[in-house]
Amino acid sequence: MAATPVVVPAPASKTPDLAYAALPNLAPPSAARRPVRLSAHGIERVDPYAWLRASNWKQVLTDPSALAPEIRSYIEAENRYAEAVLAPLSGLRVKLVEEMKGRIEEEDSGVPAPSGNYAYWAKYLPGAEHKQIVRSRRSGGPEELLIDGVRLAEGKPYFSLGDHRHSPDHRLYAYLTDESGSENYRLHIRDIGAGRDLPEAMTDVSSFAWSQDSSTLFYVKLDENHRPLLVFRHRLGTDPAHDQLVYKEDDLGFEVAVASTRSGRFVVISSTNDDTSEQWLIESAHPESAPRLVAARSPNARYTIDDWGDRLVIRTNADGADDYKIVTAPASAPGRENWRDLLPHQPGHRIVEMVALAGHLIRLERDDGIERLVVHRKADGNEYAIWFGQEVHSIELGTMYEFDTSTIRFRYSSPATPKQTFDYDVESQTRVLRKQQKVPSGYDPSAYVVRRIAVPTDDEETVPVTLLYRDGTRLDGSAPLFLEGYGAYSFAFPTEFDSNLFSLIDRGFVYAIAHIRGGTEKGERWRNSGRLAYKINSFSDFIAVAEYLSRTGYTSPGRIVASGDSAGGLVIGAVANVRPDLFAGMVAQVPFVDALNTTLDDSLPLTVGDFTEWGDPIHDPAAYRVIASYSPYDNVSARPYPDMLVTAGIRDPRVPYWEPAKWVAKIRAMKTNDSRTVLVTNMSNGHNDVPGRFASLDEVALIYAFALEVTGMHRPPPVAEAIAPDARRRER
Structure with a gap:
């Protein structure tokens, strides 16, 4: 793929973006056009803003000051413009933050999870x-304090506590910290008795697991391109520089992780991409032993294992079990030739997760987007389902350290039901409520309506849609709608309780989740019909939902705010190029919008691993054409666009900052109306939400204030003090 600079005349200037009435003449930044002609598979295209991509992006991830002055100057100009344009909303944003804080308990505690003689x-x-x-x-x-996140975060502009786990002998505590936002975690080992960390620490770690005797830690280390490909073994008390490489993944399209089985018998090395997986076992009691292969990778065959005492239990899609089945195999000979069906495949009835206990197997299932738990007794094969009263709900299995137990823990909620944590005895079939989420400022679930509807599409599918609104809301087309979607990476959009949403709903909004193709709400078929050559279905589903909700009175065209983050931002970007007229505004958080350029750049951390999701445009001309047909940046055209709020993170390893920056620059140069396009780039953080349970509300308030303003639900005061916006989000 050759890239040769060419000179292209700059287009005639357009009418500048208009800010709010208080700032009528504020002109937005205008990015310089430096066209680069690109060629692949005999197809030529021009990228006018390629210069915004930092050639030293790896260095910028760890040191943002290394960003080229010219790029930094432009990004900072965008931030100044955003601050000025959004200044009239500062009072509303402060009010929204206070509202949302009022729904969070100031002092909060989780439910102790038992492990041996302790509970954590x-x-x-x-x-x-x-x-x-x-x-x-x-x-x-x-109570004994092990890790104090408050103290660890002191004086740091960014701090996130990652995975953490006690050692099997309860003397040590391993934990990950990220102090940059670039997801370069550091692994620490706390001596609990001494109350301090051991001198050794490992850098660039993504996951870890303890050996049975607590003498050894296995951990995954990122390579130089931020890919988790290397497994090391660290013996406590030794220099990490001498740690032994245990496993190296040579296929750059796979990602590696380590974990322990609940029984503690095995450390499991997993190497996976979206279609294929392979696992290796290390006897945890013998940490120096070599990994043993479970089953060799085979295209489009995925599996995960757990220890079930006398055998392994395996969740797999092998043999055409698209929505997964469960098999067993002897741990001494776990190859596929020895797999025996325990729970057969039921198409459309997806086995999402399983938990192996000594005497039971627990599985989380999803059927047409509805979740349930099923308990299988090992002794006789009898099983039963744990049912929940509401059609629309979310179930999450909780922290469970112990193997030889009859008690499981799960968390239940619905869009209108605050989260409840239960302990459930699988033998007596009784549950105990261990924690009920409180809303200190007051909350009445009976004041809200939750619905699940099915929206028809032009190709005779039906898209599940979850709706939440206040009882009494007029469904005559006058209500504004906040519409979210994702549709990628097998992700099923959760229908859980989110107290923040009520700052919109109580102001008259209808909230909707479009469970579009590309996710797994309706099984593997739903996922496959929204990826690769069929990715366009994700976008047409989103449009179909917006149109249907407009026709049926939930809202009307021009009253909708669409929102998506990361790969969900791809949906927003693609839809903006096709049906911008449906929307009053669009929110794209760390959006994957420069899709063609990114999937052509195999040096980036996610590109090769994501070929199974988007296709491989480097080697496959057909995949190139498909991605080029919908890539938001490449398909921006001279047309009206709605008001847009776009966020980015300078240290983002998943969706690099230049994707949203280039996209905004191109929209602003080509749009034919005076809508506002605002880019907010956090100059120190990366892809994920800002850590901190209250600090993270600043960005939510920014998004909600934008939604309220563009739908006419807020009129700014004549004088408003500017508040610098933040932009931190999650993952592609």
Whole structure:
């Protein structure tokens, strides 16, 4: 693929973006056009803003000051413009933050999870942004502080506590920290008795697992391109520089992780992409032993294993089990030739997750977007389902350390039902409510309506849609709608309780989730019909939902705010190029919008691994044409666009900052109306939400204030003090 600079005349200037009435003449930044002609598969195209991509992007991830001055100057100019344009909303944003904070308990504590003689949990001190990890004796007694996130975060512009876990002998605590936002985690080992960390620490770690004797940590280290491909073994008390490489993944399209089985018998090395997986076992009691292959990777065959005492239990899509079945195999000979069906495949009835206990197997299933838990007794094969009263709900299996137990933990909620944590005895079939989420400012679930509807599409499919609105809301087309979607990476958009949403709903909004193709709400078929050559179905589904909700009175065209983050931002970008007239505004958080250029750049962390999701345009001309047909940046045209709020993170390793920057620059240069296109780039953070349970509300308030303003639900005061916006989001 050759790239040769060419000179292309600049287009005639357009009418500048208009800010709010208080700032009528504010002109937005105008990015310089430096066209680069690109060629692949005999197809030529011109990229006018390629210069915004930092050639030293790896260095920028760890040191944003290394960003080229010219690029930094432009990004900072965008931030200044955004600050000025959004200034009239500052009072509303402050009010929204206070509202949302009022729905969060100032002092909060998780439910202790038993493990041996101890129980471990997380808690928040009154007003604290970051959590503490604590434990006590299982039989009771004083609380013991293990990890103090508040203290660790002191004086740091960014701090995130990642995965953390006690050692099997309960003497040590391993934990990950990220102090940059670039997801370069550092692995620490806390001596609990001494109350301090051991001198050794490992860098660029993505996951870890303890050996059975607590003497060894296995961990995955990122390579130089930020890919998790290397597994090392660290013996406590030794220099990490001498850690032994245990496993190296040579296929750049795979990602590696390590974990322990609940029984503690095995450390499992998993190497996966979206279509294929392979796992290796290390005897945890013998950490120096070599990994043993479970089953060799085979195209389009995925599996995950757990230890079931006398055998392995395996969740797999092998043999055409698209929505997964469960098989067993002897641990001494776990190859596919020895797999025996335990629970056969049921098409459309997806087995999402399984938990192996000594005497039971628990599975989370999803059928047409509705979740349930099923308990299978090992001794006799009898099973039953745990049912829940509401059609639309979310179930999440909780932290469970122990293998030889009859108690499971799960969390239940619905869009209108605050989260409830239950312990459930699978033998007596009784549940105990261990925690009920409280809304301190007051909340009445009966005041809200939750619905699940099916929206027809032009190709005779039906898209599930989850709706939430206040009882009494007029469904005559006058209500504004906040519409979200994702549709990628097998992700099923959760229908859980989110107290923040009520700041929109109580102001008259209808909230909707479009469970579009590309996710797994309706099984593997739903996923496959929204990826690769069929990716366009994700976008047409989203449009079909917006049109249907307009026709049926939930809203009307021009009253909708569409929102998507990361790969969901791809949906927003693609839809903006096709049906911008449906929307009053669009929110794209760290959006994957320069899709063609990114999937052609195999040096980036996610590109090769994502070929199974988007296609491989480097080697496959057909995949190139498909991606080029919908890539938001490449399909921006001279037409009206709605008001847009776009966010980015300078340290984002998943969706690099230049994707939204280029997209905004191109929209602003080509759009034919005076809509506002605002780009907010966080100059220190990366892809994920800003850490801190209250600090993260700043961005939510920014999005909601934007939604309220563009739908005419807010009129700014005549004088408003500017508040610098933040932009931190999650993953592609």
